[in-house]
Structure formats: C-alpha cells, structure tokens
Amino acid sequence: YKPGEAEVQKIVKSKQKFERLVVTKEEALDMFAGNPFKEQIISTKIADGSRTTVYRCGDLVDLCRGPHVPNTGRIKAFAATRHSATNWLGDTDNDSLQRMYGISFPDKKMLKVWQENQEKAKERDHRRIAQQQDLVMFHELSAGSAFWLPHGARIYNKLIEFIKEHYWRRGYDEIITPNIYNLDLWHQSGHAMHYKDAMFCFDVEGKEWAMKPMNCPGHCLMFAGKIRSYRDLPIRFADFGVLHRNELSGALSGLTRVRRFQQDDAHIYCREDQIEDEVLGALDFMKSVYDTFGMTYKLELSTRPAKALGDKELWDRAEAALARAMDTFAGKGGWRENPGDGAFYGPKIDIKVMDAMERVHQCATVQLDFQLPIRFGLEYNTGSKEKGSEFARPVMVHRAMLGSVERMFAVLCEHYGGKWPLWLSPRQVMVVPIHKDWNDYSQGVRDKLHAEGFYADVDLSKATFQKKVRNAQVEQFNFQLVVGEAEVKNGTVNIRTRDNKVEGEKKVDELIEYLKQLRAEYK
Numbered sequence: 001y002k003p004g005e006a007e008v009q010k011i012v013k014s015k016q017k018f019e020r021l022v023v024t025k026e027e028a029l030d031m032f033a034g035n036p037f038k039e040q041i042i043s044t045k046i047a048d049g050s051r052t053t054v055y056r057c058g059d060l061v062d063l064c065r066g067p068h069v070p071n072t073g074r075i076k077a078f079a080a081t082r083h084s085a086t087n088w089l090g091d092t093d094n095d096s097l098q099r100m101y102g103i104s105f106p107d108k109k110m111l112k113v114w115q116e117n118q119e120k121a122k123e124r125d126h127r128r129i130a131q132q133q134d135l136v137m138f139h140e141l142s143a144g145s146a147f148w149l150p151h152g153a154r155i156y157n158k159l160i161e162f163i164k165e166h167y168w169r170r171g172y173d174e175i176i177t178p179n180i181y182n183l184d185l186w187h188q189s190g191h192a193m194h195y196k197d198a199m200f201c202f203d204v205e206g207k208e209w210a211m212k213p214m215n216c217p218g219h220c221l222m223f224a225g226k227i228r229s230y231r232d233l234p235i236r237f238a239d240f241g242v243l244h245r246n247e248l249s250g251a252l253s254g255l256t257r258v259r260r261f262q263q264d265d266a267h268i269y270c271r272e273d274q275i276e277d278e279v280l281g282a283l284d285f286m287k288s289v290y291d292t293f294g295m296t297y298k299l300e301l302s303t304r305p306a307k308a309l310g311d312k313e314l315w316d317r318a319e320a321a322l323a324r325a326m327d328t329f330a331g332k333g334g335w336r337e338n339p340g341d342g343a344f345y346g347p348k349i350d351i352k353v354m355d356a357m358e359r360v361h362q363c364a365t366v367q368l369d370f371q372l373p374i375r376f377g378l379e380y381n382t383g384s385k386e387k388g389s390e391f392a393r394p395v396m397v398h399r400a401m402l403g404s405v406e407r408m409f410a411v412l413c414e415h416y417g418g419k420w421p422l423w424l425s426p427r428q429v430m431v432v433p434i435h436k437d438w439n440d441y442s443q444g445v446r447d448k449l450h451a452e453g454f455y456a457d458v459d460l461s462k463a464t465f466q467k468k469v470r471n472a473q474v475e476q477f478n479f480q481l482v483v484g485e486a487e488v489k490n491g492t493v494n495i496r497t498r499d500n501k502v503e504g505e506k507k508v509d510e511l512i513e514y515l516k517q518l519r520a521e522y523k
Contacts, residue, residue, distance in 0.1 A: 001080035004100065008078050015073035016058040020066055022051050031061070037088060038063060077111035078104045081118075090248035117357060124357070126413035127254040133418060133476065135426070136255065144252045144259030146406060151426035154455060158424050159405055159412075160240055162292075162522075163264045166285060166401075172238040172266055177218040179242055183208040188375055189217040198245050211244040216369075216398060219267045220376040223394070228380040233394060234270035234278055240405075241265070255410040262405045268397035269378070275318060275368065275395055279325040279349070282366045282399045287329075289364070289401045290353060292522045293412060297364075299330055300350040302341035309344055310370040318368050318395070319347045345371035355415040363403040363411065369396040419498070422478045422515065423522045429515070430472035431458040431493070434465045434484040442483045445493060445508055452512050454519075473498045481511070 023031065025046045031054065032038035041063060046052050055064045057072065069075070080102045088094035105111045122128070130136040135152030138145075148156055167174060183201065186192035191214070192199075200211040212218065219237045228235070240262050247259050270278050283299075290297055301322055304315045326335045326349065342348055346368035353361045370393075372378075379391040402408040412424075422428055429449055433442040442458045449456035457477075459468045465482075472480045481493035486505075493511060495503040506514070 001083075001100075004080045004102075005078060008075075008080075008102070011058065012072045012075050012078065014058070015071045017071045018066075018068035019056040021054045021056065023054055024051050025049070028052055028054065028063070032063075074106060075104045076106050077108045078102060079111060079115070086250050090250035092249055120357060121359075121414070124414040124417045126256075126410040129413050129418040130255075133426070135413075142260075143249060144247055144257075146255060146258060146260070152409075154426035155420065155424055156405060156409060159402060159408065160262075160264070163289075163401060166288065167238050167266075170236075170281065170285060172236040174238045174240075175219070175222060177215060177222070177239055177241050178212070179244075180204075180209055180211055181218070183210050185217050185221075186210060189220070189372060190375060191217070198247070200244050200246050212241065213243055213245045215239045215241050215243070215263070215265045216267055216372060216396075217376075220372055220378060220396075223269055223378055224376055228269075228394075230271060230380055230382050230392075233380060234268050234274055236266060236268045238264070238266040255406045258404075258406050261407070263400055264402045264405065266399055268399065269373075269380075269394040270397065271380075271392070272314075272317065272321075272395055275321040275397075276325045276328075278397055279322055279366055280329060282397070283325065283329045283349070285399075286351060286364045286366075286401055293415065294356075295415065296354045298352045298354075299326055299335035300338050300352065301326060301335060302338040302343075302348050302350055304347065305340045305342050305344060307344050308342065310346075310374075314370060315347065318370075322347055322349060322368070343367060343369075345369045353411075355411060356417070357414070361411050363408055364401050365399065365403070367398040369398055372396050419476060420478075421523055423519045425476070425478050426455055427457070427475055427477045428454050429456040429479050429481060430468075430475075430477040431456065431481045431483060432465065432468045432472065433458070433460070434482065436460075438483045438485070438488050441488045442481075445481060445483065448508060449512065449515075452516070454512075454515060469496065469500075473500060479515075 025042060025048060028042045028046065029039060032042065042052070052063065053065060054061055055066060055068060057068075080100060083098060083100045086097050086099055088097055103111075103114065105114065130152065133151065134149055135155065137147045137149060139147060146152075164174070166172075182204075183192060183196075186196070186199070195213065196210075199213050201208055202210070218241075219239065222237065223235065242260065242262055244260055247257055251257055252259070268278050268282075286297070301319070303319050304312070308315060338350065341350075348365065348367035350362065351364040351366070353363055355361065373393045373396050378396075379393055382389060382392050384390055420426065429446075431442045431446045431449075433439050439458075439460050443460070446456045446458040459472065461468070463471070469480050469482070476498055478498055480496045480498075482496060483493055487493055490505070490507075492505045492507050494505050495511065497503065
C-alpha cells in the first residue's frame with residue numbers, strides 16, 4: 001500500500017480544500033455522464049426535481065453528503081489498511097470492483113494506538129477463535145447460515161437459557177410462532193413495502209408467502225386472537241423464533257451478518273400509563289445482562305423524526321415517559337438525546353455497549369411502537385362505561401437484550417478473547433491422570449461432574465502428563481484436574497487453571513460445590 005500512502009502524503013502537504021457544491025439532479029447526471037455507477041446512484045437515490053451535494057478536493061469531484069475537514073492539511077496520520085474485491089451493489093451478477101480502505105487521524109499517536117488495537121482485534125477475531133475452538137462452521141451450500149458444532153451449540157444454548165431464566169423471573173410468557181406466513185401479513189404490517197427485497201419469498205398454491213424476517217407481526221396476531229382487558233396488561237410475549245433475511249452475498253460476514261439467526265425478541269403490550277414502568281424493567285434487564293458479561297454501556301434517547309406517524313401529543317407523552325424512566329435508571333445527565341433520530345413508528349432508546357477493547361456495539365434496544373397496534377386493530381377493554389371509551393389501543397414495546405444470538409456470540413467471543421467464563425464455557429473441566437493406573441478413577445471423576453451438568457472430559461491418551469495439561473490449557477478448559485496416586489487414595493483431585501495457576505488439592509464433592517457456586521454466580 002506504500003504507493004497509495006505516498007500519494008496521500010502529497011495531497012496532505014498541498015493542503016487541498018474541500019469545497020461543497022449543491023447541484024440539481026440534472027446537473028449531477030451531466031457532471032458524471034459516462035460513469036455508469038454514479039449515474040445509477042443519481043438516478044435511483046435522488047428524487048426528481050431535488051438537489052444533492054458534491055465535494056471538490058483538488059482534481060477530485062465526487063458525490064458526498066459531507067461534512068469534511070476544511071483541508072487535507074488537517075490530516076496528520078494516514079494508513080491504508082486493506083483492500084477487497086466486491087460486486088457493484090453487492091450483486092454477484094454486477095461488475096466486479098476493487099475497494100481500498102484507509103483511516104486517518106489528527107495525531108500520529110492516535111494512529112499508533114489504533115494499529116496496536118487492530119493487532120489485538122485480529123487475535124480476538126471471532127471467526128479465527130470459532131475455527132480454533134471448533135465452535136462453528138460455514139458451507140457454501142447454505143451461505144450466511146452457521147452450522148453450530150457441538151461445542152459452539154453449548155454456548156449458543158447457554159445464552160438462550162440465560163435469557164430464559166430472566167424471562168421466568170421478570171414475568172415474560174414464552175411463545176412459539178410460525179416461520180412462514182402469507183405475504184398479506186407483511187402488507188398489513190407495512191414491512192412488504194420497505195423490506196420485501198430482504199425477504200425469502202416463494203409460491204404456495206399460487207399465493208406469495210415468505211419466511212419471517214422479524215417476529216412482531218406474528219405477535220400482533222396472537223394479541224388480537226382474543227378479547228383483552230386492561231387487567232391483562234402488560235402482556236410480555238417472548239420468542240426465540242428462527243428468522244431469515246436475504247442479505248446480499250457480498251454483505252455476509254462471519255456471525256455478524258448472516259441470513260439465518262435467532263433473537264431474544266420480546267414484545268410488551270401495555271397501557272400508556274404503564275410505559276415508564278415497562279421501560280424501567282427493560283433497562284434493569286439490560287443492565288443485569290451486560291453486568292454479567294462485564295461490559296459497559298451508554299444510553300441515548302432518539303426522539304420524533306420529521307417523517308413520524310401518529311399524533312404528536314402521544315409522541316410527546318411517550319418521550320416524556322422514556323425520559324423519566326432513563327432519569328430514574330441512569331440519573332439526570334446519565335444519558336443523551338438524539339433529536340429526530342427515532343423510528344417513524346415511535347421513539348426508542350439506543351443502547352451502545354462497550355467490549356473489553358472499548359469498541360462500541362449496538363445489540364440491545366428498547367423501542368415504542370404506535371403504528372403496528374393501529375395496523376392490526378389491536379385494542380383492549382378499558383372497563384369504562386362511557387360511550388366511545390370502552391376500548392383503547394395498547395402501546396407496543398419492542399425490546400431485545402442480546403439482539404441476534406449469533407451476533408452476540410461473535411461480540412462475546414471477541415470480548416473474552418476465546419477465554420469463556422466457566423458458566424458459558426463449552427469446555428469446563430479436563431481430568432488428567434498422571435499414569436494409566438489412575439484412568440478408572442479419573443473416568444469416575446469425569447462421570448460425576450457430567451452428572452452434575454458440567455462439560456467434563458478425561459484425557460486417557462498416551463501423551464505425557466505435561467502434554468495433557470498443556471493441551472487442555474490451549475483448548476481453553478477452565479480447569480484441569482490432575483490425578484495421581486495421592487489423589488486416588490484421598491478421594492481428591494489437584495486443581496489447575498487454564499492460566500497454569502495451581503489451586504491445590506480438593507475433595508471431589510467439595511470441588512463440585514465450588515464449581516456449582518461459580519456457575520450460579522455467572523463466573
């Protein structure tokens with residue numbers, strides 16, 4: 001990349017200005033005539049009769065929203081990072097293109113820190129760790145859908161079990177909904193208009209059906225399936241249903257962008273006066289989850305956008321309820337507002353989560369929805385005898401703590417660097433006999449641990465004792481239990497951690513109680 005970086009340095013030294021120009025659609029088409037890629041963007045993305053912006057920097061003129069630094073001299077450090085092949089618009093039937101990626105900083109020290117973090121990130125890349133630890137595989141015959149190998153499935157299922165334990169304590173009702181629906185459902189919900197290209201559609205007896213890309217319309221059908229009373233609310237439907245989204249093949253990336261996934265998806269139907277309590281409950285749920293993972297977070301309230309649907313007074317009341325809940329939860333000043341950044345159907349709380357490398361991820365979300373209850377005609381009996389007030393619409397709260405389980409798996413894989421805590425680990429204990437004479441005792445220890453629900457293995461191979469211990473540590477077993485003559489006589493094991501810390505001898509039953517405590521405390 002040195003020639004490219006050298007060219008950038010020349011541009012930086014010349015302090016070229018970034019000049020913003022506003023042009024009409026017709027002027028833009030004339031300006032970029034002969035460039036089929038720019039022409040397609042202008043023709044499809046810019047409305048007739050409207051304007052767009054281009055920027056000039058030296059000899060380069062290009063479409064861009066901006067903003068930019070005033071001139072290239074502000075760039076004090078630059079690095080070309082990588083290149084990749086892609087297809088125009090991510091469609092393999094289109095022209096093949098080359099991308100080059102780069103990054104700039106106002107300070108050389110910042111670039112150095114970034115480069116060091118990138119090296120750490122490579123070591124922690126979930127794709128690398130998943131392959132090393134035999135957790136997940138992919139195959140071209142089902143691109144974008146993970147094959148969860150036995151040890152990977154252990155983590156996946158444990159994450160789901162973890163959330164389900166919270167559901168039990170927090171008053172959620174788990175439900176199971178269909179994977180495929182007549183497309184009429186998605187027309188009713190409004191998703192077909194904006195989302196059909198990302199859905200897997202197919203013919204069923206002459207009618208168009210699709211695999212569900214989200215759960216909310218199906219949950220609305222369930223709410224509408226019987227008469228609801230104000231006494232029934234809030235209703236909290238939780239669903240780990242399998243979802244499919246038809247992502248372009250060029251956009252697929254490990255477990256962070258897939259076609260088949262599951263979410264810890266739940267929808268709360270509540271009265272307007274219950275919004276604040278339900279949001280507080282969701283925020284407390286979120287805090288408990290991310291405290292367990294050892295991750296920090298920041299909260300943002302995204303308010304009414306210009307294209308919002310629904311009554312402004314309802315929006316104002318809902319935003320006030322969200323703000324009060326966030327004040328109660330995080331304290332005044334403990335969150336920030338994003339004016340006009342809410343969804344068209346309701347305000348939302350964006351939760352930015354930071355991992356061990358201080359990278360930001362958006363996984364959890366809490367969103368209010370005023371539109372789906374209208375589209376599906378949802379209502380509950382208010383108990384009022386006053387004419388016209390007998391029924392009212394519920395407010396719908398979309399919320400997820402993990403988001404996609406696949407994506408959360410990737411985030412946690414990199415957050416922990418593949419060193420899973422005991423409660424989440426797919427390889428918890430390896431029993432290591434020093435000599436074959438102790439194999440039967442070691443097998444018995446393993447079986448006892450297995451009966452208590454621990455992922456335990458025993459190494460009965462002919463490898464040396466040192467090699468067995470090292471293999472278990474490289475494979476990230478949380479504990480190695482060494483067994484020799486003394487341990488057999490005493491009914492004990494000698495405990496080592498994966499970091500080679502010797503914790504000493506313990507009775508097997510005492511060890512089991514110790515491991516149970518760690519598991520119960522999510523350690």
